[in-house]
Amino acid sequence: MELLSPLPDSHRSLITEALDALGVTRWVLSIHDPSFPGLPGEDLGRGSPYSEGAARFLAFARDLGFTGIQLGPQGQTTAYNPSPYDGTLFSRNTLNVALAPLTDPHGPWGALLSADTLARLVSEVPEEGGPEVRYTSACRGQAQALQEAWDTFRRERDRVDAPASILALVRRFADFRMENREWLERDALFDVLAARHHTPDDWRGWADSLDGRLFAPRAGEVMQAEARIRELLTAEAGAVEQYAFRQFLVYEQHGLLRERAGTLGLKLYGDLQIGFSPRDTWARQGLFLGAYLMGAPPSRTNPEGQPWNYPVLDPAQYVAPDGSGPGPVLRYMDARLGKMLSEYDGLRIDHPHGLVCPWVYRAGSADPLRAVQGGARLFSSPDLPDHPALAPYSIVAAEQLNRSVPRYADGWVTGLTEEQVARYAILFDSVVRTARAHGRAREDVLCEVLSTLPYELSRVMARDGLGRFRVTQKADLNNPADVYRSENVAPEDWVMVGNHDTKSLWRLVSEWQWKHALRAQADYLAERLHPEAEGREAFARELAEDPGLLAQAKFADLFASRARSVMVFFADLLGMPDTYNAPGSVDARNWSLRIPEDDGRDGS
Numbered sequence: 001m002e003l004l005s006p007l008p009d010s011h012r013s014l015i016t017e018a019l020d021a022l023g024v025t026r027w028v029l030s031i032h033d034p035s036f037p038g039l040p041g042e043d044l045g046r047g048s049p050y051s052e053g054a055a056r057f058l059a060f061a062r063d064l065g066f067t068g069i070q071l072g073p074q075g076q077t078t079a080y081n082p083s084p085y086d087g088t089l090f091s092r093n094t095l096n097v098a099l100a101p102l103t104d105p106h107g108p109w110g111a112l113l114s115a116d117t118l119a120r121l122v123s124e125v126p127e128e129g130g131p132e133v134r135y136t137s138a139c140r141g142q143a144q145a146l147q148e149a150w151d152t153f154r155r156e157r158d159r160v161d162a163p164a165s166i167l168a169l170v171r172r173f174a175d176f177r178m179e180n181r182e183w184l185e186r187d188a189l190f191d192v193l194a195a196r197h198h199t200p201d202d203w204r205g206w207a208d209s210l211d212g213r214l215f216a217p218r219a220g221e222v223m224q225a226e227a228r229i230r231e232l233l234t235a236e237a238g239a240v241e242q243y244a245f246r247q248f249l250v251y252e253q254h255g256l257l258r259e260r261a262g263t264l265g266l267k268l269y270g271d272l273q274i275g276f277s278p279r280d281t282w283a284r285q286g287l288f289l290g291a292y293l294m295g296a297p298p299s300r301t302n303p304e305g306q307p308w309n310y311p312v313l314d315p316a317q318y319v320a321p322d323g324s325g326p327g328p329v330l331r332y333m334d335a336r337l338g339k340m341l342s343e344y345d346g347l348r349i350d351h352p353h354g355l356v357c358p359w360v361y362r363a364g365s366a367d368p369l370r371a372v373q374g375g376a377r378l379f380s381s382p383d384l385p386d387h388p389a390l391a392p393y394s395i396v397a398a399e400q401l402n403r404s405v406p407r408y409a410d411g412w413v414t415g416l417t418e419e420q421v422a423r424y425a426i427l428f429d430s431v432v433r434t435a436r437a438h439g440r441a442r443e444d445v446l447c448e449v450l451s452t453l454p455y456e457l458s459r460v461m462a463r464d465g466l467g468r469f470r471v472t473q474k475a476d477l478n479n480p481a482d483v484y485r486s487e488n489v490a491p492e493d494w495v496m497v498g499n500h501d502t503k504s505l506w507r508l509v510s511e512w513q514w515k516h517a518l519r520a521q522a523d524y525l526a527e528r529l530h531p532e533a534e535g536r537e538a539f540a541r542e543l544a545e546d547p548g549l550l551a552q553a554k555f556a557d558l559f560a561s562r563a564r565s566v567m568v569f570f571a572d573l574l575g576m577p578d579t580y581n582a583p584g585s586v587d588a589r590n591w592s593l594r595i596p597e598d599d600g601r602d603g604s
Helices: 009-022 052-063 115-123 131-157 164-179 181-196 222-235 237-264 278-283 328-341 368-373 388-393 418-424 426-437 455-463 505-514 518-529 536-545 547-559
Strands: 026-030 068-070 267-272 288-296 306-313 346-349 359-362 445-447 469-471 494-496 565-569
Touching: 026 267, 052 237, 115 131, 131 164, 131 237, 164 181, 164 237, 181 222, 181 237, 181 278, 181 328, 222 237, 237 267, 267 328, 288 368, 288 388, 306 368, 328 346, 328 426, 346 426, 359 368, 418 426, 418 455, 426 445, 505 518, 505 547, 518 536, 518 547, 536 547, 547 565
Parallel strands: 026 068, 026 565, 068 267, 267 346, 346 445, 469 494, 494 565
Antiparallel strands: 288 306, 288 359
């Protein structure tokens, strides 16, 4: 697949003019880190947004008129779970470190990695085997490369005649460690303790020991925990420094990506995931409710619900006990958001329900799926007999509930005062407030609201004029009021054919053809795209007879809506039929779809 041939300036100008004429101010391409293409000899079988292949792909995206790139969460994943939504919240994923730049003696990091090592590691990438084999191989090879980079850095900085480039690198690294010390030490100590307890990426086996609660000690353990932290930082100083160095490399490469994107005129959007990694759960367990977990309730698109197993932030710790200022939870939010908004031009809020009206279920259940189906909304459950422990957290009174609908329904809460809306909005407001403080526009805060929009959340979002996601492939053609139909899209909404959790448009078109459903889609699109009655039937017939043309019409339908912001997932853009992630499934194919390697050949 050739992505590199630049479009003529006249073509790019026409695209810009067309977007202006349609009132589209944001035309954003969504792609996760592992999916970026590479160049021959460049990577170890997993994509990186910091590679040369990624740089060329970004230029290709800009040629197509895109104004921004929406990335997925960029936290560190584990060797057994590549899901970015289970990655770390502060540490970045070192699988993203582009290795080729580390071999350049004239680059910003000098030759920390030998070209021979990179060539050997590339040659060892398995040519056969599924995504699980490739991911495991990439983790192993990247670890070897980064180990050599660390060993080289230590050797070079300790030289009496260390070159100026290395001394500059040492200074930048020291500044990075000082600025990010709080989260760097916590995250590094997790690895140290996991190694000592022989449980990589997991801490459940030592959760009941002092090591399991170093940053949330029990009463009477505070001095003991502080002493243990000091002991570990001293005894494992090398491991802690090495962890920081790897984070430093990926931090600097991300900074170069932002510069590159800015030069191209592309905004870079981050993903504010709602979940916590095992590392963050361990490091910040003092912030959570112990008896409940967060999940997704039953919904139209997911009737069974999903037990995510994510911890729930403790409402009692949102603000200081006397109400005089932020409590531990809001201080954590401020630190996380401050870091993210220094690294991105905008944020996608993953499942904003989790910040406003989280759906919670009891922890420790033998049947988590049944537990999540019988869960409740944390702040909207004043008198549920099966969840009496939630009553103290309720913001609404019993008379503000509609008992004729399920407790997960959008209309469970029937009305709110402004004071109640403000209470629901405490965490959400921290996002909006921090975004404004960093100079971000309202439209650069994206709310991933899909099939459900509880009344509580709708009131909170309306205060800031924020829209929802409209995924048109899910539209119910028999329901004129369906939220996914393009004619129901509001100007503040974000409209898209699909996202990382849906089937590819091209797969769907094939299914519609097989199920003899193309004509229904064609009739709907003809109504949207051919307002004149004369010729509409012929247009619909043409769409129904040509699946490729119908797919193009689904894209055109996005621009026929009133939305000012349009997003497209990379697989839909490039005609790839495979699914990136099937929600609720455990499958090695999830999170592995990648743009084929670009070898620079002419053609398309």
